[in-house]
Amino acid sequence: MKQYIDTGKKDTRSGFGAGLLEAGRADERVLALTADLKGSLKMDAFAAEFPERFIQCGIAEANMVGVAAGLAVTGKIPFIGSFAEFVTGRVYDQVRQEVAYGHTNVKIASSHAGITLGEDGATHQTMEDIALMRALPEMVVINPCDYNETKAATIAAAKYDGPVYLRFGRPSVPNFTPADKPFVIGKADVMNEGNDVTIFACGHLVWEAIKAAEILEAKGVSAEVINLATIKPLDEKAVIASAGKTRAVVVAEEHNMAGGLGEAVAGVLAANAPTPIVFVNGGDRFGQSGSPAELMTAYGLDAAHVAEAAEKAISKK
Amino acid sequence: MASIQQLKQISTQVRRDIVRMVSAAGSGHPGGSMSSADVLTALYFGEMNHDPATWRRDGAGQDAFILSAGHIAPVYYSVLARAGYFPLSELGTLRKFGSILQGHPSVRKGLKGVFQPSGSLGQGLSAAAGIALGKKLSGDPNRVWVLCGDGESEEGQIWEAGMFAIHHHLDNLVAMTDWNGQQIDGPVAEVAGEGDLKAKWEAWGWRVIVADAHDFEAILKAYEEAKKGLGTGVPTMILWRSDMGHGVDFMAGTHKWHGKAPSAEQCEEALRQLGETPLGDY
Numbered sequence: 001m002k003q004y005i006d007t008g009k010k011d012t013r014s015g016f017g018a019g020l021l022e023a024g025r026a027d028e029r030v031l032a033l034t035a036d037l038k039g040s041l042k043m044d045a046f047a048a049e050f051p052e053r054f055i056q057c058g059i060a061e062a063n064m065v066g067v068a069a070g071l072a073v074t075g076k077i078p079f080i081g082s083f084a085e086f087v088t089g090r091v092y093d094q095v096r097q098e099v100a101y102g103h104t105n106v107k108i109a110s111s112h113a114g115i116t117l118g119e120d121g122a123t124h125q126t127m128e129d130i131a132l133m134r135a136l137p138e139m140v141v142i143n144p145c146d147y148n149e150t151k152a153a154t155i156a157a158a159k160y161d162g163p164v165y166l167r168f169g170r171p172s173v174p175n176f177t178p179a180d181k182p183f184v185i186g187k188a189d190v191m192n193e194g195n196d197v198t199i200f201a202c203g204h205l206v207w208e209a210i211k212a213a214e215i216l217e218a219k220g221v222s223a224e225v226i227n228l229a230t231i232k233p234l235d236e237k238a239v240i241a242s243a244g245k246t247r248a249v250v251v252a253e254e255h256n257m258a259g260g261l262g263e264a265v266a267g268v269l270a271a272n273a274p275t276p277i278v279f280v281n282g283g284d285r286f287g288q289s290g291s292p293a294e295l296m297t298a299y300g301l302d303a304a305h306v307a308e309a310a311e312k313a314i315s316k317k
Numbered sequence: 318m319a320s321i322q323q324l325k326q327i328s329t330q331v332r333r334d335i336v337r338m339v340s341a342a343g344s345g346h347p348g349g350s351m352s353s354a355d356v357l358t359a360l361y362f363g364e365m366n367h368d369p370a371t372w373r374r375d376g377a378g379q380d381a382f383i384l385s386a387g388h389i390a391p392v393y394y395s396v397l398a399r400a401g402y403f404p405l406s407e408l409g410t411l412r413k414f415g416s417i418l419q420g421h422p423s424v425r426k427g428l429k430g431v432f433q434p435s436g437s438l439g440q441g442l443s444a445a446a447g448i449a450l451g452k453k454l455s456g457d458p459n460r461v462w463v464l465c466g467d468g469e470s471e472e473g474q475i476w477e478a479g480m481f482a483i484h485h486h487l488d489n490l491v492a493m494t495d496w497n498g499q500q501i502d503g504p505v506a507e508v509a510g511e512g513d514l515k516a517k518w519e520a521w522g523w524r525v526i527v528a529d530a531h532d533f534e535a536i537l538k539a540y541e542e543a544k545k546g547l548g549t550g551v552p553t554m555i556l557w558r559s560d561m562g563h564g565v566d567f568m569a570g571t572h573k574w575h576g577k578a579p580s581a582e583q584c585e586e587a588l589r590q591l592g593e594t595p596l597g598d599y
Contacts, residue, residue, distance in 0.1 A: 071451045
């Protein structure tokens with residue numbers, strides 16, 4: 001089994017900040033907008049280097065979405081950044097009309113997503129944002145797994161012509177994917193090949209899936225781990241092929257059941273290759289205050305739970 | 318630029334188009350369309366720097382216009398067609414399956430002249446501010462226009478955008494409000510309390526012009542005044558004092574024609590009142 005080394009914990013939002021800076025250097029059309037969360041979104045370096053291309057919108061997310069759409073109409077490539085809840089649920093209709101229906105080249109940079117936002121509690125811990133963005137026609141939805149992948153995905157989003165929802169998080173987590181690997185939108189990434197069960201995961205759950213595969217290997221179970229960082233468009237071929245090989249599936253994500261990666265994978269498999277599935281997600285719940293690690297365990301999202309789910313999936317074959 | 322006589326003729330024809338389009342579609346919003354017919358006619362035939370032949374969605378090298386109150390699409394479509402953006406014959410397809418003239422403006426059906434979709438209220442001023450900022454960043458000296466409703470101004474996002482535009486010195490932005498005092502459920506004053514829009518926009522720091530929306534001399538004067546905003550660092554708001562349904566006596570001054578199609582008989586009567594023009598019906 002392939003070994004992944006944590007090269008040092010980093011937050012994925014800093015990967016976004018680094019990617020934004022690189023994308024901004026490569027293309028002067030790239031702009032950064034925020035609703036009073038420049039520091040939280042790690043836009044400081046971009047704002048320092050390109051002060052005229054950094055647009056502070058104040059705490060007015062609805063207006064920020066519309067302004068970004070207008071900027072995109074004129075040929076700019078605006079990234080709008082805020083907390084996940086405030087660039088999705090709070091402004092769903094604005095994103096729907098101005099970005100999705102208008103098909104403007106706006107990139108929605110969504111930080112502090114999921115339960116691992118931690119101490120701030122449920123008002124800020126959205127576990128529903130993937131569902132909202134997946135529901136919008138043509139919206140690309142990406143949830144990278146670590147600093148390096150978030151940086152690469154940010155650069156790829158800037159190059160892609162069309163609306164993108166880019167989701168990442170606040171806590172420092174293992175950084176284990178190669179630093180120089182380009183991100184390909186819509187392409188599944190096989191992290192580990194295996195034969196007994198496939199664990200599909202996105203975001204912070206990819207690392208947990210890799211750790212779960214190690215737990216399973218010690219028990220003689222061969223798990224395939226596939227990173228589905230692009231949730232939409234889903235790499236259906238890769239999903240069908242791997243499920244066809246292992247005939248047992250786990251889908252793990254830091255999101256609730258409704259409308260998440262789990263339902264996306266289940267939909268593909270139900271229509272093409274019915275396969276036993278066990279879901280690892282937040283269920284149908286709100287979050288609460290706590291440390292990220294505490295919450296990952298309490299909500300059943302850590303490696304131990306993923307490994308348990310894999311054994312359950314195998315037992316359903 | 319068209320003369321006042323010509324503008325009157327065009328806007329009368331636009332009103333005829335509105336009545337006929339909405340009547341044929343069997344649904345739509347004639348009231349606000351009629352109240353904005355004169356100011357939009359004067360904008361597209363007198364004030365705006367635009368050219369249908371070279372129009373592009375990115376607005377480069379031309380003025381841009383956003384209809385924030387997307388439900389008054391009939392007036393927008395008629396003015397665009399009369400200005401040469403698409404064949405007049407398309408006007409008869411309003412709200413029909415496959416038409417470029419969707420119930421509310423869309424950018425997905427190949428309709429020239431439309432920069433952003435609208436219909437969900439309160440969003441157009443933000444989009445216009447974004448285009449205005451984009452023009453400034455690109456060194457394009459042209460202006461951006463946006464038309465909102467007074468009922469629409471109950472949406473909080475309008476005021477977010479107002480704050481943004483002044484903070485970012487968008488003096489190339491001219492917003493306009495069709496201040497007809499009516500919305501779908503009744504007079505604005507009764508539904509939500511419109512208050513003094515002039516005082517509100519002045520408090521936001523904008524240049525504010527109040528003008529009669531049905532007097533072309535006043536309209537052109539207001540546009541001249543708006544032009545003086547360029548270089549001041551301050552965006553301009555024109556509050557158009559208008560009558561919903563203006564031009565047809567039984568439609569005028571009431572919210573009841575906000576979103577109702579005239580019957581065949583009502584259409585005939587409205588056309589009789591408006592009178593024919595040399596421009597001819599579509």
